[in-house]
Amino acid sequence: MLDGPFEKLVKQISVLPGLGGRSARRIALHLLTDKTGAMKTLAATLSEASASVKTCSICNTLDISDPCKICRDPARSEEVICVVAGVADLWAIERTGAFRGSYHVLGGLLSALDGIGPDDLSIAGLMQRLSGGQTKEVILALSATVDGQSTAHVLSDHITQAAPEIKISRLAHGVPVGGELDYLDDGTISTALKSRAAV
């Protein structure tokens, strides 16, 4: 029944992350039957975003300008650089509003399984930024997974060798805010115990 442009549309939607055939059909039908013209608007926004997306030559994030908005912001110094795996992580930290330094997007994590080595990440770009001498602290805001932690280890080795005066820190491990102890894994609980803080 699905013909020509409809079938093409469903196929292209179904390969997006988190979606399958059924949800793709639902979305396609919603767009096709929407009276407010959501489909044309979405098509235009996609073209616009696709045409304006740029990779920041300093921090490697996506933005509509190069250097990106954060790297151009004079209020955000290079004194503290927060290293993240991907743009999604940068967006997540920016949403909290808790960080006012600058970022460096690695573009992934080291992974022996997926064949991602140091040359696939923008480690050289980070080291070059650090050689400027402005940076006092690097926060390794990487996932608490095996890949994340081994990447953090490699990075901190690199940084200590090249610039031993730079402080290296990582995100605190512990109980998530709002998390119930009963539902947490043993590793998190024992880490939270070891890193307990005075009240």
Next chain:
Amino acid sequence: MLDGPFEKLVKQISVLPGLGGRSARRIALHLLTDKTGAMKTLAATLSEASASVKTCSICNTLDISDPCKICRDPARSEEVICVVAGVADLWAIERTGAFRGSYHVLGGLLSALDGIGPDDLSIAGLMQRLSGGQTKEVILALSATVDGQSTAHVLSDHITQAAPEIKISRLAHGVPVGGELDYLDDGTISTALKSRAAV
């Protein structure tokens, strides 16, 4: 952090059925970072589908032509008309390949709660098709919900009054193929018992 076209893109994706803010950001980032140009292709497909979508003047389905491919197919007679609530249901039945008659899409179900009355559905269109005299059977392939069943009731009243010679049938109720009895609700089990078939 999300600026201009990016924020617009995430917002427009997040209102699609089944998606929220987090999945919309994931999809937007996937599209933005995709090297194969999936974004431009999707934008083009959306424009193309939006420009070519038509509502069939006979059966009320969506297609790229009017009358639709099924209504134009000489192999598919109007002897048996399958009445469905929406285009998604028509697609679902077409995927099975088990039905070779024609369809009529109501465009919804009667619902007192949602304020959908008989005039909001294409019941008049169906009655007009039936008045042609070609139709011998109408299959009411509506959901086994309160709204679906009350719509089926109203439709069968209408049809019996206008053309008492037309046979009216509904989909069989029972245990879904592959369904485990243990996980089925009581209503389905008792219906399946009542409509049990000889082996």
